[in-house]
Amino acid sequence: MSAIILFLGLGMGEIFGLLLSLAIFILIFLALRGLFLWYWKINLMILNQEKQIDLLRKLVDRQTIPSDIAEKARKYDEMSRGPQP
Numbered sequence: 001m002s003a004i005i006l007f008l009g010l011g012m013g014e015i016f017g018l019l020l021s022l023a024i025f026i027l028i029f030l031a032l033r034g035l036f037l038w039y040w041k042i043n044l045m046i047l048n049q050e051k052q053i054d055l056l057r058k059l060v061d062r063q064t065i066p067s068d069i070a071e072k073a074r075k076y077d078e079m080s081r082g083p084q085p
Contacts, residue, residue: 037043
């Protein structure tokens, strides 16, 4: 680590300044991230998408074809094809 510091020619004060600047930037980014997500309603869009996924899963789970409808559909398919040779 000290070899890298010597190679770059940075002193301890400069390294501390860089680390402090980086830490401040990260804190500002995290603080503003929530504001930006709220402003552009991204959190609301994600919530709505999760609700849609849940509703679609419920529909798929409930979707079963009753046997009488399936039988009628099979007979209709056979009749629509016509007589088989």
